[in-house]
Each structure stands twice: as structure tokens, then as C-alpha cells.
Amino acid sequence: MTAYDKPPELYDGLRLHQNENTGGCSPRVLEALAKLRPDEVGFYPPYAAATRACAEYLGVDPDTVALTNGLDEGIMGIAVAYLRPPVGGPIPEALVPEPAFEIFRVDAEAVGGQFVQVKPKPDFTFALDEVLAAITPRTRVVFLTNPNNPTGVSMPLEAIRTIARAVPREAVVFVDEAYAEFAGTTFIPELPAFKNIIVGRTFSKAFGLAGLRIGCLLGAPGVLDPVRAVIPVYSVNIAAVVAVQAALSDPAYLREYLRQVKESKALLYAACDRLGLTYSKSDANFVLIRAGDRLQALVKGAADRGIYIRDRSSEPGCAGCCRIATGIVEHTRRFIAVMEEVLCAAG
């Protein structure tokens, strides 16, 4: 079992390495936080209003939503609920199509589950046949991310349906939709028809609330109740509770960030084309660039100039790759200028 390779705490430059909203949250969030009263901080937090606001935003019944302390906590909850080995029973298996968010492996192994890796296709299109072939009677969770991190590539919703029909009766399919706002696609409307699927969402990315830690899980009671049972009762704090409601009350702020993400990706693709770098077309707020033997020069050169990007070269199928957040246009332009300077100097 190996621990999560947590990125170093770099806050003294431009953070393009953790897919955050580098423009931060809506000003309404700060106004709501400033209005918090001492008694509200003194009491354990109420969740009904925030749950209703999330449910309304996602178009579901509040009973099908469980708030979590970041989606990270939701993922750990799923691991604890479904991947702990039963006494004397077989070791539950967690199926993960790669490259994937590392936390799936870390959490599966932390609770004693067996991590089963499915190798990627060279172009990162979804490896459905390979996933189906890896399902066994011991499969308990299939971890999917749509659009995927670190590639930004989406999977067809039909692949999710096919997997949900193919897994054992005791298993769940987790669809991580951390980046769904950017893709404009979600599996949520189909949840009533698929009682073994849990969808995860976060307010860290599109809404810029990563520092406050709030996300949610959605699914039918039968599949969500075991997860609710293992999540600490008051894990979401009052600041996150008021912040998420304020963030959801400002759709114009979200729309403007989504617009900038689209423009940023177009700018970065054009820069890569000029520099002869290949990349995956992304449906998220980041782009995976294949810099090949220029990778180290690019990552180090950018860091030396105060811009952090994420070396993903050790991930399956990602040799020579780095991932760059593509959000605020001005930030993307700064990175592109540095990339051109560094790569032209290198070669």
C-alpha cells in the first residue's frame, strides 16, 4: 500500500497544478461567510437548506443527496462501505480504468480492498471491453470519472449503463462527476433507473470552494445508505454550508468561469499546435499535454518562473505528460508565454 502523493504546498505563485478555480469563489460566498454569527459557529451545523439547494441545482429529490466534506470524503465513504473485506470472505475488488484520480487506489487499499487496474487505450478513449473483462464475482466498486482526470476525456454514458448491468448484484458503480459542469453532461437524470450507481459532485472546481471542502453523493437510498452510515455525522462545517448556498445563488459567476475555461482551452490548444506538442481534447478545466522529452524542462522552467503545473508522467499511459489547469484566461496566457519562452530556449 502506498500513500497519496500529495502535491507540495505551493502558494507563492500561479497554481495551475490542482485543477482549482484560480479566480476563486463568487464574492457572494465571502459576503455570506462574513455574516456568520457567533452562535452559528457555536452550534453543530444544520444541513437541510444546503441539501435542498444542492438538490435543486442538480435536479433531484433532497432525499437522494448526501453532503460530504469534499468529494474526497464521499470517495472514502464508498470505500469504507463497499470495500472492507468481510470476515472469512473474499477480498472485495475495486476496478479502476487508468489513468485515474489516485485517491481511488489509495482509499481502496486503505480499507483492505484489492485495487484492480485497467490499462488505458493510447488515445484515452474509454476502454469499455477491458473494464468488462476485468469484472469478477469479487468486484464491489467500479470507479469511473466523467470527464476523466487527468485526461479530460469523456466516456459515453452508454458505457456506464453497460458496466452497471454487468457488475455483481452486491457491487456499485461510482461515477465521479467532479468536472461535469465543464462538460455539460451528467448521469444524474438516469439514477432512478440504475439503483447500483452513485454519482459524486464537488463544489471545489467550477464553484471555487476547494478551501472550504464540500461535495455530495447522489443515489438511491439502497445504495447511499451504507455510505451515509460510515460518514461522520457533522463532517461538513458551517462555513461550507453557507458558502455552497451562496455559490449556487450566483449562476452568472459560474457561467463566466465556464466561458473563460472554454477560451483558455482554445488558447492552449493553439499554443501546443504552434509548438508541436500533442494533447488530449479536454471536457474539463484542464488539459493534459504530451511534452515528451521536453517535459522536465517545461515543468521546472515554469516552476522557476512561479507557475506550477502537474507532472503526470508516472501515470499509466501518460509518459511525458503534464496537466495544466485552464481556467482564468489571463492565467492561461501567462502560462502560454512561459511555455513558449521555456521551450524555445530548450530547443
Ligand SMILES: Cc1ncc(COP(=O)(O)O)c(C=O)c1O
Ligand atoms: C476526479 C476527482 N474526484 C474528486 C476530487 C476531489 O474533490 P474535492 O475537492 O471535493 O474533495 C478531485 C479533485 O481533484 C478529482 O479530480
